[in-house]
Amino acid sequence: MSRAHGILAEYPTPAAAMAAAVRVRDAGYSRWDVHTPFPVHGMDEAMGLKNSPVGWFTFLGGLSGYTGGMLMIWFMNAYHYDIVVGGKPLFSGFYAFPVCYELTILLGAFGSILGMLILNRLPRWHHPLLSNLRFAQVTHDKFFLVIECDDVKYDEARARALLQAGADHIEMVEDD
Amino acid sequence: MSAHATAAAHAHAEDHVPTMWERLPWMAAALGFLGCLAGYVFEGPKNFAHAYLVAFMFFLSLGLGAFFLVVIHHLFDAYWSVPTRRFLEHLACLLPWMALFFLPIGLLSGDLYYWMNVDPAKDHSLAVKQVLFNKATWGVASAALFGIWWLWTHRLRGWSLRQDETGAAECTTAMRRWAASGIFVFAFSLTAAAIFWMKSLEHQFFSTMYGVYYFAGSVWMTLATAYAIALLLRRSGRVPMMGQEQFHSLAKLLFAFTVFYAYIHFSQYFLIWNAAMPEETFWYAKREQGTWAIVGWVIILGHFVLPFLVLLRIDAKLSTKVVIPIFVWVWLMHHLDLQFNIMPLVQPEGPAFLISTLGALLFIGGLLAALFLWDLRRHPAFPLKDPRMGEVVRH
Structure with a gap:
C-alpha cells in the first residue's frame, strides 16, 4: 500500500x-x-x-576525549600500576597532554561524523x-x-x- | 568615484580641526613621558628599563603583526582582506618609528642585559654564545632590524598608495614581490628581535621556540586590535565595504592564534619539563617563585582557555558585546605575557605595580596612536583601485 x-x-x-x-x-x-x-x-x-548543531556533538566528543584520556593515563600509571619514569611525578597533566590532545581531536572528529549521521x-x-x-x-x-x-x-x-x-x-x- | 574620494581625503586632511579623540593620544603621550621620568627617578634606572622594555616589545608586536598580515594578504591573494589592508599597512609602517622608542633601551642596555658587563672568559655560557652576544653585534643587529623593517613596510605601502592613483596591475605584482621576500625577512627579523632584545636578558637560556612564541602572541594581539579598528572604521563610514565577512575572518584568525599561542607555549614548557636540563629549567623555575606561579596560571587560563571557549561560537565572533571586552582582555594578557618574560629579573617575588609600566605604555602608545591617526587622515582609508575590490563588494 x-x-x-x-x-x-x-x-x-x-x-x-x-x-x-x-x-x-x-x-x-x-x-x-x-x-x-x-x-x-x-x-x-x-x-x-x-x-548547524553538529558543533555541539564535536564539542562533547572532544571534551570526552580529553577527560577520558586524562583519566585513563592517571588510572593506568598512577593508580592501578604505578610506574616512575625519569624521576617525574606518577601523574602530571604535562606528560599526559599530548595523548589527550590527540584523543580530543579523534573523538571530536567521531562526534562530528556521528552528529551529522544522527541529525540527517x-x-x-x-x-x-x-x-x-x-x-x-x-x-x-x-x-x-x-x-x-x-x-x-x-x-x-x-x-x-x-x-x-x-x-x-x-x-x-x-x-x- | 575614486579620484573624487582621493581629492576629498586630501581636502579633509588640510582643513582639519583636531577633535577630542585626536588630542587624546598627545595628552596620553605627555602624561606617559612624565610617568617615565618619575619612574626613572623614583624607581631607579633598572626597574624603569625593564618596565619600558615590556611596553616597547608590546607595541613592537603590533607593528610586526600588521607587517605579517599585509604580507600574507598578498601571498594568499585573498579578497576578503582588501578593505582591512590599508590600516594594516599604516600599523606596519609604525615599525621604523620604533627606532626612536628604542633609544632608551640602547642607552640603558647595561642595566638590562647582564651579559654586557660580564667577561666571557669567566662565564662559559656567554663564551659559547659570544658570536651573537657581544656589544657590537647587538648594536649593529638592532640598527639593521629597523632599517629592514623600514624598507619592506614602506615599499609595500608605497606601491599600495601608488595603485590608488594609477590603478595599474603592476602595483599588485610589485606588492607580491615584496611580500614573497617579506615573509622570510619577517620570520628572521622577528626572531632576531625576540632573541636580542628579550631572550638575551637571560643569556644562559636555550629555547628554539622563543621566536615563534613571541610571533604567536604578537599576531594574536594584532588581530584583536585590527578587529577593533575595523569596527571603528565601519562606524565612521570611511570603509563602507567593511562587513560581516571581514569581521568573521578576523575573528576566526584571532581564534586560530589563540590556539596557536597555546600550542607554542605549551610545547616550549613541555620540552623543557620533559628534558629537565638545568640550563633550560632555571628559566621556568624562576617564574614559579612567589606570585609569578599565579601569573603562569593566569596566562594558561586567560591567554588560552577563556578566549578559546568564548570565541568558539560563530555568533560570539560577530557580536560586538562579546568581542569588545575580549580585545581589552587580549591586550591585558599579551602585556602580562611579556611581563612574565621580562619582569622576574627585577621583581623576583612577583609582579608589582610600577609607575614606569604605566608611563611607558602611555608614552609609546600615545605617540604611536597619534602617528597612526595622522596616516589614516592623510591617505584614503582603503585601497581605492585594488583589482579585487569588485569581489569584496559583490560578496
Whole structure:
C-alpha cells in the first residue's frame, strides 16, 4: 500500500527555487527541503537555516576525549600500576597532554561524523524521493522543493498554491 | 568615484580641526613621558628599563603583526582582506618609528642585559654564545632590524598608495614581490628581535621556540586590535565595504592564534619539563617563585582557555558585546605575557605595580596612536583601485 510522502515542485532556475523557498519559509513550514544540482549561494538564508548543531556533538566528543584520556593515563600509571619514569611525578597533566590532545581531536572528529549521521537520520536503506523518476534530474539541471506530508502545517491545496509560481511541474511523491 | 574620494581625503586632511579623540593620544603621550621620568627617578634606572622594555616589545608586536598580515594578504591573494589592508599597512609602517622608542633601551642596555658587563672568559655560557652576544653585534643587529623593517613596510605601502592613483596591475605584482621576500625577512627579523632584545636578558637560556612564541602572541594581539579598528572604521563610514565577512575572518584568525599561542607555549614548557636540563629549567623555575606561579596560571587560563571557549561560537565572533571586552582582555594578557618574560629579573617575588609600566605604555602608545591617526587622515582609508575590490563588494 502506498502512502503520500510529500509534494514535489520542479523549477527550471536557481532563482525560481530560491523565491519558492522564501515563500515556504515565510509560511512557517518546518519539514521541507530544497534539492539542487550544485550549492546555491544565499539558499541557507532563503530557507531560514540556522547554524548547524553538529558543533555541539564535536564539542562533547572532544571534551570526552580529553577527560577520558586524562583519566585513563592517571588510572593506568598512577593508580592501578604505578610506574616512575625519569624521576617525574606518577601523574602530571604535562606528560599526559599530548595523548589527550590527540584523543580530543579523534573523538571530536567521531562526534562530528556521528552528529551529522544522527541529525540527517542516517543511515537508511531508501528514501521515497529516489524512486521518483522526475527527481533524477536533480543531479543534472533541475531544482526541486519538497514539502513533506507530516509537516503540521501541511495541506495539499495550500501547499500547491504556495509552490505554483515559477514551477514547471508539481506532483505528489508516494512512499512505497 | 575614486579620484573624487582621493581629492576629498586630501581636502579633509588640510582643513582639519583636531577633535577630542585626536588630542587624546598627545595628552596620553605627555602624561606617559612624565610617568617615565618619575619612574626613572623614583624607581631607579633598572626597574624603569625593564618596565619600558615590556611596553616597547608590546607595541613592537603590533607593528610586526600588521607587517605579517599585509604580507600574507598578498601571498594568499585573498579578497576578503582588501578593505582591512590599508590600516594594516599604516600599523606596519609604525615599525621604523620604533627606532626612536628604542633609544632608551640602547642607552640603558647595561642595566638590562647582564651579559654586557660580564667577561666571557669567566662565564662559559656567554663564551659559547659570544658570536651573537657581544656589544657590537647587538648594536649593529638592532640598527639593521629597523632599517629592514623600514624598507619592506614602506615599499609595500608605497606601491599600495601608488595603485590608488594609477590603478595599474603592476602595483599588485610589485606588492607580491615584496611580500614573497617579506615573509622570510619577517620570520628572521622577528626572531632576531625576540632573541636580542628579550631572550638575551637571560643569556644562559636555550629555547628554539622563543621566536615563534613571541610571533604567536604578537599576531594574536594584532588581530584583536585590527578587529577593533575595523569596527571603528565601519562606524565612521570611511570603509563602507567593511562587513560581516571581514569581521568573521578576523575573528576566526584571532581564534586560530589563540590556539596557536597555546600550542607554542605549551610545547616550549613541555620540552623543557620533559628534558629537565638545568640550563633550560632555571628559566621556568624562576617564574614559579612567589606570585609569578599565579601569573603562569593566569596566562594558561586567560591567554588560552577563556578566549578559546568564548570565541568558539560563530555568533560570539560577530557580536560586538562579546568581542569588545575580549580585545581589552587580549591586550591585558599579551602585556602580562611579556611581563612574565621580562619582569622576574627585577621583581623576583612577583609582579608589582610600577609607575614606569604605566608611563611607558602611555608614552609609546600615545605617540604611536597619534602617528597612526595622522596616516589614516592623510591617505584614503582603503585601497581605492585594488583589482579585487569588485569581489569584496559583490560578496
